[in-house]
Amino acid sequence: NIDPESLLPKLPNPEDLKPFPTTCSAIFRGQEGRVRSVSFDPSGIFVASGGDDGYVRIWELLTGRQVWNVKLSDEEAVDSVKWRPDREASILAAASGESIYMIVPFSILSPDMEQASRDVLDAGWGYAASKPSTTTNSVTKEPPGKWSRPGTRLEAKGVLLQTMVRSTVKIINWHRKGDYFATVSPRGQSTAVAIHTLSKHLTQLPFRRLKGIAQTAQFHPSKAIFFVATRNTIRSYDLAKQELVKILQPGAKWISSIDVHPGGDNIIVGTYDKRLLWHDLDLSTKPYKTLRFHQEAIRAVRFHQGGLPLFADASDDGSLQVFHGKVVGDLMENATIVPLKVLKGHKVKSRLGVMDVDWHPREPWCVSAGADGTCRLWS
Amino acid sequence: MESHAEVKVPIRLTTRDPTIELPQDAGVMLVQTSLRRPQLSSLVNSLLRPDANPIPFDILVNGQFLRTTIDEYLTKNGVSAETTLELEYTRALVPPLNVSSFEHDDWVSAVDVLSGGNVQSGQERILSASYDGLVRVWDMSGDVLATSQAPNNGGRVTSLKTARWISDKKIVAAGLDNTVRIYKYDEDTRTITTNLELFSHRWGVEDVAVHGPSNRILSASSDSTISLFSANAKENPAAPANLLPNSTAAANKRQKLSKPERTVPARGALSKLTGHTSPVSSVIFKPDDATVAYSASHDHCLKTWDLTTSACVDTRTTGHSLLSLTALPKLNLLATGTSARHITLIDPRASATQISVMTLRGHKNAAVSLDTDPNNENSLLSGSHDGTAQIWDVRAVRPSDVQGEGQVGESIYTIYRDSAGGKPVHAHGEGAKVFSVRWDIEVGILSAGEDKRVQINRQMGK
Numbered sequence: 001n002i003d004p005e006s007l008l009p010k011l012p013n014p015e016d017l018k019p020f021p022t023t024c025s026a027i028f029r030g031q032e033g034r035v036r037s038v039s040f041d042p043s044g045i046f047v048a049s050g051g052d053d054g055y056v057r058i059w060e061l062l063t064g065r066q067v068w069n070v071k072l073s074d075e076e077a078v079d080s081v082k083w084r085p086d087r088e089a090s091i092l093a094a095a096s097g098e099s100i101y102m103i104v105p106f107s108i109l110s111p112d113m114e115q116a117s118r119d120v121l122d123a124g125w126g127y128a129a130s131k132p133s134t135t136t137n138s139v140t141k142e143p144p145g146k147w148s149r150p151g152t153r154l155e156a157k158g159v160l161l162q163t164m165v166r167s168t169v170k171i172i173n174w175h176r177k178g179d180y181f182a183t184v185s186p187r188g189q190s191t192a193v194a195i196h197t198l199s200k201h202l203t204q205l206p207f208r209r210l211k212g213i214a215q216t217a218q219f220h221p222s223k224a225i226f227f228v229a230t231r232n233t234i235r236s237y238d239l240a241k242q243e244l245v246k247i248l249q250p251g252a253k254w255i256s257s258i259d260v261h262p263g264g265d266n267i268i269v270g271t272y273d274k275r276l277l278w279h280d281l282d283l284s285t286k287p288y289k290t291l292r293f294h295q296e297a298i299r300a301v302r303f304h305q306g307g308l309p310l311f312a313d314a315s316d317d318g319s320l321q322v323f324h325g326k327v328v329g330d331l332m333e334n335a336t337i338v339p340l341k342v343l344k345g346h347k348v349k350s351r352l353g354v355m356d357v358d359w360h361p362r363e364p365w366c367v368s369a370g371a372d373g374t375c376r377l378w379s
Numbered sequence: 380m381e382s383h384a385e386v387k388v389p390i391r392l393t394t395r396d397p398t399i400e401l402p403q404d405a406g407v408m409l410v411q412t413s414l415r416r417p418q419l420s421s422l423v424n425s426l427l428r429p430d431a432n433p434i435p436f437d438i439l440v441n442g443q444f445l446r447t448t449i450d451e452y453l454t455k456n457g458v459s460a461e462t463t464l465e466l467e468y469t470r471a472l473v474p475p476l477n478v479s480s481f482e483h484d485d486w487v488s489a490v491d492v493l494s495g496g497n498v499q500s501g502q503e504r505i506l507s508a509s510y511d512g513l514v515r516v517w518d519m520s521g522d523v524l525a526t527s528q529a530p531n532n533g534g535r536v537t538s539l540k541t542a543r544w545i546s547d548k549k550i551v552a553a554g555l556d557n558t559v560r561i562y563k564y565d566e567d568t569r570t571i572t573t574n575l576e577l578f579s580h581r582w583g584v585e586d587v588a589v590h591g592p593s594n595r596i597l598s599a600s601s602d603s604t605i606s607l608f609s610a611n612a613k614e615n616p617a618a619p620a621n622l623l624p625n626s627t628a629a630a631n632k633r634q635k636l637s638k639p640e641r642t643v644p645a646r647g648a649l650s651k652l653t654g655h656t657s658p659v660s661s662v663i664f665k666p667d668d669a670t671v672a673y674s675a676s677h678d679h680c681l682k683t684w685d686l687t688t689s690a691c692v693d694t695r696t697t698g699h700s701l702l703s704l705t706a707l708p709k710l711n712l713l714a715t716g717t718s719a720r721h722i723t724l725i726d727p728r729a730s731a732t733q734i735s736v737m738t739l740r741g742h743k744n745a746a747v748s749l750d751t752d753p754n755n756e757n758s759l760l761s762g763s764h765d766g767t768a769q770i771w772d773v774r775a776v777r778p779s780d781v782q783g784e785g786q787v788g789e790s791i792y793t794i795y796r797d798s799a800g801g802k803p804v805h806a807h808g809e810g811a812k813v814f815s816v817r818w819d820i821e822v823g824i825l826s827a828g829e830d831k832r833v834q835i836n837r838q839m840g841k
């Protein structure tokens with residue numbers, strides 16, 4: 001008789017997969033209401049957060065000290081904050097209502113960093129001025145995105161650019177080079193997914209017809225590929241050829257979030273139906289692994305982007321789950337996925353728990369955003 | 380049943396401190412196993428200096444401080460009463476008692492002491508730096524003697540992260556606005572005036588080191604560099620124009636609008652030390668040679684620098700972000716605090732082969748500040764985001780089970796925040812994080828933190 005258990009490949013012991021975050025080492029308190037989004041700055045010194053109180057805030061990472069804030073809106077929540085991936089300038093993108101704002105938080109920047117950041121945002125004014133808006137059949141077509149200065153109150157705080165689209169923006173994701181960024185407005189129908197060019201102050205709508213309601217969208221980390229997730233399907237598009245490449249079917253009822261592995265060939269998918277799915281793009285259009293660890297919806301999933309084989313999800317059950325996820329270059333070998341740690345601390349409020357998670361650019365540390373009004377650093 | 384009081388054990392008394400060696404070797408003695416530390420301390424005193432005031436001694440047995448009877452020690456560790464016990468006696472580290480707290484309006488990021496030299500006992504001065512952007516000088520009664528003015532830096536954050544006395548009339552401080560400032564302290568007029576602004580860094584300054592005799596200052600920055608300055612304005616070159624607060628049109632406008640309008644001389648760095656790849660958390664001069672510096676960085680590396688050539692001459696790579704640094708010169712060791720909640724002792728000499736000589740465990744959060752015991756070269760003080768300061772003795776160690784970790788040790792005493800009722804807080808330390816510690820021969824143990832206080836603890840019998 002052979003014990004069937006003995007035939008299963010042995011998972012490595014989590015102790016041998018250190019380092020990974022195990023404990024809460026700082027609480028960032030000061031927001032009113034839910035925190036919706038968190039983002040590390042590219043240097044790993046600061047964290048930005050946005051939430052229901054309409055504020056964007058910046059925190060000193062290790063101490064949890066709030067060092068900057070601005071109120072973007074009296075009525076609308078800040079649904080997404082994303083730091084632009086560039087260490088020579090410091091620009092934070094934030095979405096509130098139908099607008100995306102570009103922020104240079106000069107009060108925490110050196111003068112040369114402030115100038116470099118302003119230059120990045122200002123380049124597009126000249127471009128837009130040199131290209132008068134296109135007219136078709138003598139009727140001026142309403143552009144999909146209106147780029148403007150946000151007004152003196154916000155500009156005095158370093159909020160220097162506003163892009164208004166046609167429907168509430170829930171997601172912002174940057175292209176790795178920091179010139180393009182994608183936004184998703186789930187209720188926007190044909191204008192749900194937009195790709196913006198910062199240096200040209202230009203907004204484009206790549207999909208005239210999108211099957212289903214867009215949930216999130218992301219650029220491939222190295223190729224001209226773009227991923228769009230609707231409620232139950234993920235499609236990848238070749239941006240250069242403007243054609244559909246692949247359709248992934250995670251078998252989910254409602255996708256909340258996706259993240260592309262830094263290598264580009266694997267995707268994790270979080271769902272409101274409590275599942276975390278791992279897709280190997282080389283393998284199949286069906287998930288390679290389905291992970292059911294949470295009692296409630298998963299709201300966010302995120303790979304470590306700085307070379308550590310880690311990923312995490314955030315759930316309405318108030319916890320985050322940290323996993324080891326090792327991708328091997330060899331096509332014959334599949335990824336090793338090991339659950340490492342459940343991070344508990346956020347309180348569940350009105351059935352909402354942890355809303356977002358982001359990883360430090362280098363260290364095995366992550367920051368979470370809670371419906372309880374706090375952000376937490378885990379290390 | 381045999382009474383424990385009558386059981387005897389052979390002991391041999393040893394010490395590593397030449398100032399307290401016994402006049403003649405007492406050899407192996409038989410003592411009752413019911414003895415505890417105080418009786419053994421008396422025994423040493425009776426052999427060492429029977430007619431003088433007794434010195435309190437601690438007793439080390441196999442890397443542990445004796446805190447029970449000898450009998451309990453033998454039972455707990457499974458040691459036979461027939462083996463000769465090597466008892467090492469050391470000047471006692473006595474438990475620190477809480478003395479006083481100096482209250483601020485905002486988080487206190489750094490603390491330093493002016494004492495010794497020409498300073499009379501009781502006339503010591505405490506320097507504190509705060510997230511409110513101000514430095515303050517306090518007397519020993521807890522009264523503020525002087526407060527600096529807020530800098531006019533073009534509308535930037537002013538929070539300070541570090542401050543040191545340069546002399547009894549000069550202070551250096553720096554923080555999140557990237558600027559290193561030299562202040563003049565005038566005790567008579569009770570003023571702190573900025574008299575020099577040093578520009579070199581592109582991100583916040585986390586730490587400064589001072590070498591008084593040569594007037595040299597080192598600054599460690601989140602921009603991953605270290606800068607060397609002189610405290611004398613004229614010795615430094617001109618400031619880099621692109622780092623001046625009014626160098627951009629927008630900042631110039633902001634600076635003109637802000638008050639008070641003052642001009643402070645601006646200068647640049649004598650030299651810049653580059654090589655770290657992440658924020659530099661701490662920098663120190665080599666204690667007996669100010670042409671050498673050590674730095675610790677979030678890039679996991681401890682570096683040795685030759686300041687004459689600005690060259691990095693040695694790099695030790697550890698497994699974690701390094702957040703604090705101090706030297707134990709008599710032992711040829713550097714101690715560095717990590718994000719992984721421990722303190723690593725490293726031998727920086729080229730001959731050293733091990734990465735870590737010793738690992739001190741016990742903090743529950745990042746160890747962000749370190750200092751040494753002015754009375755004892757074997758003893759260390761650490762401050763952590765877990766809301767404690769802890770005292771360590773590098774002799775109280777045992778071999779580790781973990782490869783490459785060297786010896787491991789646990790803390791001797793833990794100092795909690797008076798603001799938290801002197802009790803432990805949650806490991807995340809919310810409201811109680813310690814940011815800075817100093818151990819002064821006159822004043823005692825100072826710790827500053829998120830509770831907006833400088834807390835002073837002094838040891839009994841000192």
Ligand SMILES: [Mg+2]
Nearest residue numbers: 282330331333
């Ligand atoms: Mg593969």
